[in-house]
Every structure is written in structure tokens, then in C-alpha cells.
Amino acid sequence: MNKSSQMGPNGNGSAKICEQERLKCAECRPETGPSQNIRPIRIGTRASLLALWQAEWCAARLQNAGVPVEIVKMTASGDRPETFAQPIPTGGTQGIFSKEIQDALLANEVDLAVHSLKDLPTESVPGIELVAVPERAEVEDVLAVGRSEQTAAKFQSVHSLADLPDGTILGTSSLRRRAQLLAFARNHGKKWEIRPVRGNLNTRFRKLDSGEYDALILARAGIERLEMPERISAVLSIDEIFPAVSQGALGLETRAEDEETKAVVRRVLNDETVFACVLAERTLLKALDGGCATPIGGLCRWNRETSDFTIRGRVIALDGRTFFDETLTGTDPQHLALQLAASLIQKGADALIREARNA
Numbered sequence: 001m002n003k004s005s006q007m008g009p010n011g012n013g014s015a016k017i018c019e020q021e022r023l024k025c026a027e028c029r030p031e032t033g034p035s036q037n038i039r040p041i042r043i044g045t046r047a048s049l050l051a052l053w054q055a056e057w058c059a060a061r062l063q064n065a066g067v068p069v070e071i072v073k074m075t076a077s078g079d080r081p082e083t084f085a086q087p088i089p090t091g092g093t094q095g096i097f098s099k100e101i102q103d104a105l106l107a108n109e110v111d112l113a114v115h116s117l118k119d120l121p122t123e124s125v126p127g128i129e130l131v132a133v134p135e136r137a138e139v140e141d142v143l144a145v146g147r148s149e150q151t152a153a154k155f156q157s158v159h160s161l162a163d164l165p166d167g168t169i170l171g172t173s174s175l176r177r178r179a180q181l182l183a184f185a186r187n188h189g190k191k192w193e194i195r196p197v198r199g200n201l202n203t204r205f206r207k208l209d210s211g212e213y214d215a216l217i218l219a220r221a222g223i224e225r226l227e228m229p230e231r232i233s234a235v236l237s238i239d240e241i242f243p244a245v246s247q248g249a250l251g252l253e254t255r256a257e258d259e260e261t262k263a264v265v266r267r268v269l270n271d272e273t274v275f276a277c278v279l280a281e282r283t284l285l286k287a288l289d290g291g292c293a294t295p296i297g298g299l300c301r302w303n304r305e306t307s308d309f310t311i312r313g314r315v316i317a318l319d320g321r322t323f324f325d326e327t328l329t330g331t332d333p334q335h336l337a338l339q340l341a342a343s344l345i346q347k348g349a350d351a352l353i354r355e356a357r358n359a
Helices: 049-064 099-106 149-154 175-188 201-209 220-225 259-269 272-287 333-347 349-358
Strands: 002-007 041-046 069-074 112-116 128-132 141-145 169-171 193-195 215-219 250-255 296-303 308-316 323-330
Touching: 041 049, 041 099, 041 259, 049 069, 049 112, 049 201, 049 220, 049 250, 049 259, 069 099, 099 112, 099 128, 099 250, 128 259, 141 220, 169 201, 175 193, 175 308, 175 323, 201 215, 215 220, 250 259, 272 296, 272 308, 272 333, 296 333, 308 333, 308 349, 323 333, 323 349, 333 349
Parallel strands: 041 069, 041 112, 169 193, 169 215
Antiparallel strands: 002 069, 112 250, 128 250, 141 215, 296 308, 308 323
16 A cells, blocks of 8 residues: 655645655645644545546545545555456456455545445445545446557447447447447347456557457546547447446545544535435445346436436346336435336346346
8 A cells, every 4th residue: 555645735726646756745745724734634546547536536626625635545456467367257346446445444544435436336334434426427338449550440430339340349347338239239230249358447448459459348437537538439328338337426435433524525525416316326236136247237317407316227138138227207216216126126137137147
């Protein structure tokens, strides 16, 4: 585990992290002023570029509110090369991007854990509380075409899944995406090869551009957060590839008894409507007894004009041969989520979930 220097509010509100000499860097030292009497919030994060972006974004918001922060980087088991070598269904994916940070929370080594919420298991950890979810990024998946000379020439006019020719090699790390790609190919008479791909975003793009894949299916949020919009060949509609539960959302956890940190984080970083929506999505996933090894999607949205929530769920067969999709609208998102799960199970979704779990 590596610690950064403490960071107080700075002129432009950005959470600067120096590449060298972090503890000695003048830019990262706290400024003098009233905020020096405030206990710094230690933010725990994975060390990947995307995870650091997320932690720095939260740090900047806290800084703007006059709260000093300190970023603590650590390596999650899911970021280790030996994990990349394991196939997705048997790679122990539950909690592999969150457990180390949660352990650090419980050990009082950090005060705030910043997660990509879709990576956070729905089972709560005793002593830890999900306290805030900031505003959500875009939820769609995107198509990213490779830049190798051979691929670029072959796919220069590709702007949608329908444009991908037979023989296309597609990469995805998600069973949910794979199942929906198989369904799309089946319905549109396409013959694609779908291969697993592991690693952080830059690693995946290196594999793509080396010609190992023709195209990847990725989350739009991560690409746009890292300011790489030029890598997006097409934004896929949610009808084509339905998003994962909590996709595009950050989940912020603290120790359950740390009332001071909880109050600050909620005040500065929580979006109550988004929190309600993603909690409903997670309730749906838990009620369906789903996880990383099951092709399940969920999306809840607040309707400002009608002052109610709409939640939609989709459960897909691993081979894409069939799926169940339903939408409900009402004023209580938690009740809607449980109602939706029961309806999907009644239609037969539980059989698809058991099939995926036993595969």
C-alpha cells in the first residue's frame, strides 16, 4: 500500500497527485488556513488510472468544500497479473476489486473507499456502510474498433454492431455483454468470435491495437472519464446491450461508526436521487441472487416530470438464445425492485440464473 501526501484545498479545486516525490512535493502540501484544523479524510483507491481518476475527482470535491484529503493507493487482487490469466466465470470475481480497500477501512488505514459501484458485491460487509453515490456518468456500453493497419482498413465504416462483418473478433470481460452479443448475432445472422479480455483500460486498448481483437465492448463512463472519446466508434443503445447494475456510478464507503466522515461525505458528494436509483438496482440484483457470473442488467431512473421511478431489468441466457426483460414504474424504488425481481423469476429468469451459475 502506498500513501500520497495530504492535500488541502487549492486554487483550482483539482486533486493534484504528483508522479514523483509525493511526500515532498510542494504542490501536494496542505495550505495554511482554517482547513488545517480539520482531520484529513484518507481516501482508499486502487492504483489503476481509472480508479485514481475517480478518487481524485472525489478529492477535488471535498477540497472545494474545505476538507483536506489524503489519497492512499493499493493493489486489489483483481489488478494482479495472475488474476488476468483466469477465465471470468472461475476467476473469483466477487469482491476482487474491493476487498483490499474494505480491509483497509476496517483496519483504520483509510477513512473513505471509492469504488466503481458495479464492482462492489451486493452483500454488505459488517462494519462498513455505503454512504454516498455522486452524480452518475453515462450508462451505455460502447464499441471500440482497433487501430492496427489491417483492422483500421477493414472496419473504417463501422458505426454500430450491425456494421460488424462476419469473422469479427470481439473482446469483452463481461458475461452480460457476451450473452447479449450472442443474442444480437443470432437475431441478425452474424457470425462473430467473442473472446475474453482482461486488464485495465489501457491494457485492453494495447491488446486491441496489436490486432489480438478487432473490436472491444467497453463501458462508456470509463472511456469518457479518462478523456479518450476518440476511442469510441459507436455508442450502443441500451436495447442492444443493456447495462450492468450501477454502471457509470461511484460507490463511497466509510466505517459504519465514523459519523464525522459519513456526514461530510454525504453533504459534499451524495446525490440522493442517484443513490435511490442504484440502491434499487442493487436490490434487484440481490433479489435475483445474481452476481458477476450471471448475465443480469438493471437500470433505474428518476422521472422528474412525473415524480416517480422507472426500473428495468434484463436476464439473459448465457448463449443468448433467450432473455427476460421487464419495466415497472412507481414511487418506491426499493419496492419496485423487489416486485420486478419477483416478476422476472415468475417468467422463468431463475432458470437462466441457475444455468449460468452452474456453467
